[in-house]
Amino acid sequence: MKKEQNHKLLLSFLYSILLNALLSLYVIYHSLSKPGWGIEAMAEAEAAAAIACSWHGHAFVDSVVVNGRPKCECNNCYAGEDCSILMRDCSADAVSGDPQYLEPYWRQNAGRSAVVLSGWHRMSYQNNAPNYISMELERHIRLLHRAVGNAVTDDRFIIFGSGSTQLLNAVIKAFSSPLDHNSPVGVVATAPYYEVFREQTKLFNSREYQWKGIPSNMSSSTNSTQLLSENLIEIVTSPNNPDGNLQRRSKFLLGSSMAAIHDHAYYWPQYSPIPAPADEDVMLFSNAKFTGHASSRFGWAIIKDEKVYQKVVTYMDLSTVGVSSDTQLRVLKLIKTILLQIREEGDFFKFGYETMKERWQRLSKVVSSSNRFSLQKLSPHYCSYFNEFKDPSPAYAWLRCEKDEDEDCEAVLRNAGILSRGGTMFEAHSRYARLSLIKTLDDFEQLLQKLQTLIFSTDSYSSL
Numbered sequence: 253m254k255k256e257q258n259h260k261l262l263l264s265f266l267y268s269i270l271l272n273a274l275l276s277l278y279v280i281y282h283s284l285s286k287p288g289w290g291i292e293a294m295a296e297a298e299a300a301a302a303i304a305c306s307w308h309g310h311a312f313v314d315s316v317v318v319n320g321r322p323k324c325e326c327n328n329c330y331a332g333e334d335c336s337i338l339m340r341d342c343s344a345d346a347v348s349g350d351p352q353y354l355e356p357y358w359r360q361n362a363g364r365s366a367v368v369l370s371g372w373h374r375m376s377y378q379n380n381a382p383n384y385i386s387m388e389l390e391r392h393i394r395l396l397h398r399a400v401g402n403a404v405t406d407d408r409f410i411i412f413g414s415g416s417t418q419l420l421n422a423v424i425k426a427f428s429s430p431l432d433h434n435s436p437v438g439v440v441a442t443a444p445y446y447e448v449f450r451e452q453t454k455l456f457n458s459r460e461y462q463w464k465g466i467p468s469n470m471s472s473s474t475n476s477t478q479l480l481s482e483n484l485i486e487i488v489t490s491p492n493n494p495d496g497n498l499q500r501r502s503k504f505l506l507g508s509s510m511a512a513i514h515d516h517a518y519y520w521p522q523y524s525p526i527p528a529p530a531d532e533d534v535m536l537f538s539n540a541k542f543t544g545h546a547s548s549r550f551g552w553a554i555i556k557d558e559k560v561y562q563k564v565v566t567y568m569d570l571s572t573v574g575v576s577s578d579t580q581l582r583v584l585k586l587i588k589t590i591l592l593q594i595r596e597e598g599d600f601f602k603f604g605y606e607t608m609k610e611r612w613q614r615l616s617k618v619v620s621s622s623n624r625f626s627l628q629k630l631s632p633h634y635c636s637y638f639n640e641f642k643d644p645s646p647a648y649a650w651l652r653c654e655k656d657e658d659e660d661c662e663a664v665l666r667n668a669g670i671l672s673r674g675g676t677m678f679e680a681h682s683r684y685a686r687l688s689l690i691k692t693l694d695d696f697e698q699l700l701q702k703l704q705t706l707i708f709s710t711d712s713y714s715s716l
Contacts (some may be wrong), residue, residue, distance in 0.1 A: 290368040299365070314464050343669045344698035346687040349493070349647065352543030353611075353690050357603045364589045367582050373575035383565050384574025385412050389584040396587055397529070399594050400601070401636050402519050404531040405488060408554045409561035413568060413591035416538040416551030417518060419451060420487070422571075423534055425555060426563035427485050427511040428461040435715050438464030441487040444494055444650070444678035446515075449487050461485065466679060467502040484510035491524040494678055494686040495516070495628045496646030498524065517541045517616055518677040522604025523647050525633035533557060541647070541690075543586045552648045601637060608645035610687045611696055615649055618700055622707040626652045649687040661685040668706040670699060 286548070296313055303311035305324035315322035326335035328343035358365055374639055381387040397403040413419035428437035439453045441468050454461040460671060464470060464484065465558050490499040518539040535554040540546035548619055555561040568574060590600040619625050630644035653661035662674030662685045675684030 253274050268461045277475065279479075281625055283691070289370070293368055294366075301362070304334075304420070306330075306332075306334045306336040306470075308338075327692050330694065337496060340520060341669075342698075343666075343689070344694055344697050344702045345671045346689075347616045347673055349426045349690060350546055351541055351544040353607055353695070353696075354604060354693045355692070357600060358544070361589055361598070364587055364592065365524075367585050369578060369581070373581070376521070379577065383411065383412075383568070385441065385582060386577070386580040389580050392584060392587045392591065395591060397554075399591060400521065402521075403516065403535055403537070403554060403642070404529045405554055408556055410557060411553050411555065411561060411564050412580065413551050413553065413567065414549045414572055414575055415451065415540065416536040416553075417448060418568075419536055419551055419553045419564070420513065420570070421456065421534075422448070422564045422567040423513050423555075424461055424485055424561070425458075425567055426560045427460070427513075428483075429563065433482065437461040438470075439485050440464050440467050440470065440502070442467060444492070444675065444680040444684070445487070446489060446493045447677045447679075448677070449671075462497070464644065465621065467573055469715070471569055482510075486510060487515060488518070489515040490530075491646070493517040494648045495525065495650040495672070496630060496648060497628070498527075518647055520604070520609055521601040521637040521642075523640050523645060525635035526637050527634060528636065534560065539583055539586075543583075543590070548582055549584050550579050567657060577589045591645055604695050605638075605642065605645050605705050608647070609643055612644055612646060612649075614700060615689065616701055618707065619649075619651070624653070624655055624658070624707060626654055644651070647688070647690050649689060651685050651687055653683050653685070659683060665706075668702055668708070672716045680685065 292331060300311050300313045300315070300322045303322060305326065306309055308330040309324045309326035311322040311324050313322065315325055317323065324333065324335050326332070329343045331337045331339055347573065351461070373498075378384075379386065381390075389412075393410060394405045397405050411419070413422065424437075424439060439449070439461055441449050449464075453461065458666050467486070479662075486501055488499050488501055491497060492499045512532065513534045513536065514530065514532040515536045517536065518524055518541055519526070519537075520542055520680050521531060533556045537552050537554070539548060539550040539552075553564065555564065593599055596599070616627060619627050628646075628650040630639045630646060632643050634640070635642045639649050651661065651665075653659075653664055658664045660674070660682045662682070665672045665685055670687075672685040672687050674682060675686075676682050678684075678686070689696065
């Protein structure tokens with residue numbers, strides 16, 4: 253009797269194991285093996301993209317849902333449910349460097365550039381590569397620089413960051429290690445410079461480094477021998493933000509042993525001629541200015557020295573545990589799309605260059621119609637990517653107010669309904685203002701219209 257009971261218990265146990273195994277196989281088959289699991293996600297994305305918003309706005313999958321569909325998010329100066337209402341008293345916004353001018357290219361390449369993520373895509377902190385980076389993305393970044401010819405990557409280390417701004421502080425931190433210096437390292441940049449360099453350095457208020465300002469100001473208050481002996485880090489932006497000029501290290505610091513960080517966010521053929529590959533110790537690149545996907549928050553640093561690289565890796569590990577795997581996958585897809593058509597029909601860089609060149613030429617024509625304003629002087633230069641001389645195509649206009657009474661150019665523009673960044677933000681004279689040329693077509697057309705009105709009203713008043 254006891255043996256019979258044991259036999260029944262054993263059969264029940266084996267039956268339970270078999271049933272669980274069958275159920276597991278059923279779940280796996282229906283969740284993983286069944287094709288077409290991404291159809292619903294693709295349909296949702298295409299439905300949102302199909303909402304035109306009168307071509308003056310966007311609807312996204314994650315937009316606020318109204319009456320069962322994503323709500324339109326309107327461009328500046330447009331309103332209404334479908335963004336069809338133009339607000340006449342609205343100011344043209346030329347403040348931010350939001351590179352939305354590239355959206356038409358990505359609409360033309362919607363299928364190639366789309367990404368569908370499974371719900372279980374890279375859930376772990378770790379992947380199969382060191383330092384939280386996608387090895388395939390790193391490989392494609394090297395292929396990209398080699399194809400474009402704008403940076404040397406051989407025998408260099410590459411590290412990813414949540415935008416190049418995060419990497420900037422990581423590199424400053426690496427260069428200012430307390431093991432190497434007895435006093436705070438000074439961070440400097442030649443004016444006009446991107447104000448985030450100053451503001452971010454001051455924000456962290458580190459005991460290891462501090463903002464020292466402009467090299468020329470330092471040279472006037474410090475003798476040359478003392479200046480060259482100081483521990484300094486120079487940030488060099490080339491092409492420069494805001495004026496688009498190709499920059500070199502400050503002449504006031506030549507001969508010093510100080511470190512340098514080269515910000516090459518705009519060193520791409522759509523913004524600047526590429527005379528030769530950049531070959532510096534530390535080079536920063538921003539995906540925002542490269543592909544236009546600012547919201548993805550992705551950048552990378554190319555570093556020559558392994559010790560500096562390892563310090564940056566430690567910073568990234570402790571601050572954010574690397575960069576989002578979802579972001580890395582999206583950037584990989586974008587770069588693959590660009591490489592597929594490089595120097596072919598549908599070339600990304602040709603599209604970007606032609607767009608920026610046209611905007612610069614149209615703006616220059618408006619500004620040159622009056623002597624009230626002037627623009628930075630840029631001339632054609634040879635570009636190795638296009639293998640020919642190319643006209644200027646800067647990301648920003650560095651506008652100068654020429655009238656004696658127009659001391660504050662930002663205020664002059666603001667009073668005329670144009671929002672800009674004043675020159676003092678870049679530690680330049682208040683007679684200057686930066687106008688962004690890389691926003692939407694709506695933004696650019698509004699800028700031109702307001703500027704034409706301002707110039708026309710000035711000329712009309714002068715002729716009275």
